[in-house]
Amino acid sequence: MSNQALVHTTPEARAVLATEQARIANIKQAFDLYHRARNGMVSMAYLIGFELNAQKDGMAHGRFTEWCEVNLPEIGEATRVRYMKFAVELQRRHKELGPEARALLLASVDGGDLVRQEAQQKLGDRIYELTDGKSLTELYKDTGVIKPKEKPEPRERKPRVLTAADKAKADQRRAVALFDGLCEGLVALATPASVKALASLPPRELKSLKQRWERLGGEFARKLKAIKD
Numbered sequence: 001m002s003n004q005a006l007v008h009t010t011p012e013a014r015a016v017l018a019t020e021q022a023r024i025a026n027i028k029q030a031f032d033l034y035h036r037a038r039n040g041m042v043s044m045a046y047l048i049g050f051e052l053n054a055q056k057d058g059m060a061h062g063r064f065t066e067w068c069e070v071n072l073p074e075i076g077e078a079t080r081v082r083y084m085k086f087a088v089e090l091q092r093r094h095k096e097l098g099p100e101a102r103a104l105l106l107a108s109v110d111g112g113d114l115v116r117q118e119a120q121q122k123l124g125d126r127i128y129e130l131t132d133g134k135s136l137t138e139l140y141k142d143t144g145v146i147k148p149k150e151k152p153e154p155r156e157r158k159p160r161v162l163t164a165a166d167k168a169k170a171d172q173r174r175a176v177a178l179f180d181g182l183c184e185g186l187v188a189l190a191t192p193a194s195v196k197a198l199a200s201l202p203p204r205e206l207k208s209l210k211q212r213w214e215r216l217g218g219e220f221a222r223k224l225k226a227i228k229d
Helices: 003-007 011-057 064-071 077-093 097-110 113-130 136-142 164-189 192-199 203-226
Strands: none
Touching: 011 064, 011 077, 011 097, 011 113, 011 136, 064 077, 077 097, 077 136, 097 113, 164 192, 192 203
């Protein structure tokens, strides 16, 4: 059922339609304000930079920074430089912006607030059209005012070359780890449950285990005894 059909039905349906129409109006207004604000940021950044560049061009060398510190203390140097560079780069790409900005400057001097606002809106619309509606951050990147951070290339790790001392220490750590493992195994093997389990083995298998233990244990004891304190 269309919106027009709802008008001629129940009061509830007419209330739904009124709410919907109000909602549509709110969305359109908010959308328009959003784009005006977004557009206004770009045009104001350009206008500030244009005015700063014009002021600097008419001053003696070395006087501009002092002039800014006295008259525009709320604008830091880094921000000021970005505005000025942005205006130069944008005007270099769109040369017609120069005369339009100068007309705005004359309007702000000769006219009142309403004249100034109308001229600013006209300039903003023109910049929006020329820059395809890009945001200020996008235009800062496009014009080189700010440069994206480059990710450092990952360093290639060179394989570590072990010295003789390094190898000896590694061998020591490995030997200690093996000895600790052997001691833990002997402790576990000496429990009553393990001893009972071994004793229940067939005689031939139990004899084989004893022979292996005597052979390996004796060899280890001899080598350990040969090491000088």
